[in-house]
Amino acid sequence: MIEKNTELKIIEAARKVFLVRGYSGARMQDIADEAGINKAMLHYYFRNKDKLFESIFSESVNNIRDIFSQSLNSEKEIDNTLINFIATYSEFIKNNRYLPSFIINEMQQGSEMVEDLFKKNIKMYPIEFIKKLKKEQSLGTLEKYDPLQIIVSIIGLCLFPVLAQPVLKILFDYDDNKYDKFLTERVAFLQKFIIKGLKK
Amino acid sequence: MIEKNTELKIIEAARKVFLVRGYSGARMQDIADEAGINKAMLHYYFRNKDKLFESIFSESVNNIRDIFSQSLNSEKEIDNTLINFIATYSEFIKNNRYLPSFIINEMQQGSEMVEDLFKKNIKMYPIEFIKKLKKEQSLGTLEKYDPLQIIVSIIGLCLFPVLAQPVLKILFDYDDNKYDKFLTERVAFLQKFIIKGLKK
DNA sequence: TTTGTATTCAACTATTTGGTTAAATTATTT
DNA sequence: AAATAATTTAACCAAATAGTTGAATACAAA
Numbered sequence: 001m002i003e004k005n006t007e008l009k010i011i012e013a014a015r016k017v018f019l020v021r022g023y024s025g026a027r028m029q030d031i032a033d034e035a036g037i038n039k040a041m042l043h044y045y046f047r048n049k050d051k052l053f054e055s056i057f058s059e060s061v062n063n064i065r066d067i068f069s070q071s072l073n074s075e076k077e078i079d080n081t082l083i084n085f086i087a088t089y090s091e092f093i094k095n096n097r098y099l100p101s102f103i104i105n106e107m108q109q110g111s112e113m114v115e116d117l118f119k120k121n122i123k124m125y126p127i128e129f130i131k132k133l134k135k136e137q138s139l140g141t142l143e144k145y146d147p148l149q150i151i152v153s154i155i156g157l158c159l160f161p162v163l164a165q166p167v168l169k170i171l172f173d174y175d176d177n178k179y180d181k182f183l184t185e186r187v188a189f190l191q192k193f194i195i196k197g198l199k200k
Numbered sequence: 201m202i203e204k205n206t207e208l209k210i211i212e213a214a215r216k217v218f219l220v221r222g223y224s225g226a227r228m229q230d231i232a233d234e235a236g237i238n239k240a241m242l243h244y245y246f247r248n249k250d251k252l253f254e255s256i257f258s259e260s261v262n263n264i265r266d267i268f269s270q271s272l273n274s275e276k277e278i279d280n281t282l283i284n285f286i287a288t289y290s291e292f293i294k295n296n297r298y299l300p301s302f303i304i305n306e307m308q309q310g311s312e313m314v315e316d317l318f319k320k321n322i323k324m325y326p327i328e329f330i331k332k333l334k335k336e337q338s339l340g341t342l343e344k345y346d347p348l349q350i351i352v353s354i355i356g357l358c359l360f361p362v363l364a365q366p367v368l369k370i371l372f373d374y375d376d377n378k379y380d381k382f383l384t385e386r387v388a389f390l391q392k393f394i395i396k397g398l399k400k
Numbered sequence: 401t402t403t404g405t406a407t408t409c410a411a412c413t414a415t416t417t418g419g420t421t422a423a424a425t426t427a428t429t430t
Numbered sequence: 431a432a433a434t435a436a437t438t439t440a441a442c443c444a445a446a447t448a449g450t451t452g453a454a455t456a457c458a459a460a
Contacts, residue, residue, distance in 0.1 A: 006437080021309065025224035028418060038439050043419060098308075105305055107366040108298075109221065119370060143396070148372055148382070149389045152361050160356025163363065166307040170319060172348060182348070189349045196343070197397030206407075228448060238409050243449060 007045050009035045011055065018056045019098035022105055023114075026053075054117060057106060060099055061121040067092045072129050078136050079195060081129065082154070086190050090158050094183055100159050126151060142198050150198065157190050207245050209235045211255070218256045219298035222305055223314075226253075254317060257306060260299055261321040267292045272329050278336050279395060281329065282354070286390050290358050294383055300359050326351060342398050350398065357390050 013035035017026045028049055032039040046052040071088035075081045093100065106114045133150060136142040161168060161183060169179050213235035217226045228249055232239040246252040271288035275281045293300065306314045333350060336342040361368060361383060369379050 022222070022224070022305075024222070025309065027416090029416095039418090040420080040440085041438065044437075047419095049418065101305065101308055104364050104367055105222075105301065107370075108301055109225065110366065115366075115370070118367070122371065124371070143392070145389055145393065146385065149386060149393075152364075152368065152386075153357055153390075153393065156356050156360025156364075157353055159364075160360050161352050164304050164352075164356070164359075166310065166315075167304055167318070168352065170307075170315070171322065171324070185346065186349060186352075189345055190353075192343070193345065193349075193353065193397045197393045227446090229446095239448090240409065240450080241407085244407075247449095249448065 006035075006037060006041065009037065010042060010045055010052075011059075014052050014056050015059070018053060019060070019102045022102065023049075023053050023109075050113070054113070057103075057114065057117050058121050060103055061118055063096070064099060064103060065122055065124050069124055069126075072126055078132050078142070081132065082195060082198075083191050085154070086158060086194065087187050089155075090183070090187050090190070093158060093162050097162055097165065101163050104163070141200055143200055145198070154194060157194065161186060206235075206237060206241065209237065210242060210245055210252075211259075214252050214256050215259070218253060219260070219302045222302065223249075223253050223309075250313070254313070257303075257314065257317050258321050260303055261318055263296070264299060264303060265322055265324050269324055269326075272326055278332050278342070281332065282395060282398075283391050285354070286358060286394065287387050289355075290383070290387050290390070293358060293362050297362055297365065301363050304363070341400055343400050345398070354394060357394065361386060 010031070013031045014026075016034055017031045021027075021030075026049075028042055029039055031052070032042055035041075042052060046055070067089065071085045071092070072081070074088075075084045103118070107118060129151070130147045133142065133147045137144045165179065168174070169176075172178075172182075174182060210231070213231045214226075216234055217231045221227075221230075226249075228242055229239055231252070232242055235241075242252060246255065267289065271285045271292070272281070274288075275284045303318070307318060329351070330347045333342065333347045337344045365379065368374070369376075372378075372382075374382060
């Protein structure tokens, strides 16, 4: 019997394996098993490991980019922009645990191929948000910090607890439920903490 | 001629390779080349890849733990504790770029062996710092945030720009010099931003 | 010097892993 | 139904990689 969605099944399996194990840790056999197909099928649909990886990595970069620009540009006023971004971005990351560490890690390796894919797909600079910040800064409502320091801080505050989840769970002796609660509560904490830190 | 510090050379080479490439990305041959010795020497001094990895990973966890507790407990007063921690920790991380991502990544894989090594070596809970925070909170000088949220935030703010360095460099179109400047300037920014965010 | 021990290496083996192929099966078109 | 095209598989092959071995060399102690 011919399976209609073999390609989709492969993509889903590859996503699962690559995101957790990374390029060098991923095994073609594992991906085939996860997809419930024969290993040769992978090479039928995708010429080789590199090509399969490329499609997963590109897709991942696109996802991060989309949710980022989408959640950063939805509201007009700066406070609401921040509140909305923190909530939306945190939620997305929570549901896509492995996405940030996957991208960060592959980029760390410094391979030409990965860097090119990243550059090709990311195309994003938060120009509108920076304008908003600068305007508030010149009005005297926000501290005159470097906008990029601010952006890195906000993203980092959202991402880090998910990036470091396995480490922090052990450090704090939290089980899955407790850590989930920790992440949920973090949204309100961040909204208050960040705005307090930025306001003059 | 017998080389006196072969074991040390191996450790240094293994550190270099493992920290950047991770367990699965590291090649015994690369480590041997980096150390300037024969591949068989690795197995003479360390039985196998796992044993060599274990010693590097344990050492890394110990380093992180030491610098953490050391820079967190040096000062008495809360403001100075924070200012000192941010400066010391940031400086350490800047000089040990790959340490955080190495540990976080290997922990992400969820292997029994790595998790056990981590638990065995970390043994750290910032009890003194939490006491200090709670005292200030009850005095009304600090906002009544969950101490763990605070700690995760401070660490994340210091670590994230180094974790995500390759990504952020491309996003901001910064070269090595510019990014180095960004990290240097970040210390003062964080000291101000964090204290403002925490103070009532 | 001689003897024993630690160190080093080149060449080898075993295993893992990515990739190929040819044949069989299923679907689609004529 | 027959012919053609697409899909799937088992059984391979080739390359990469971890690990082994035995001989040679250097050093230290007797």
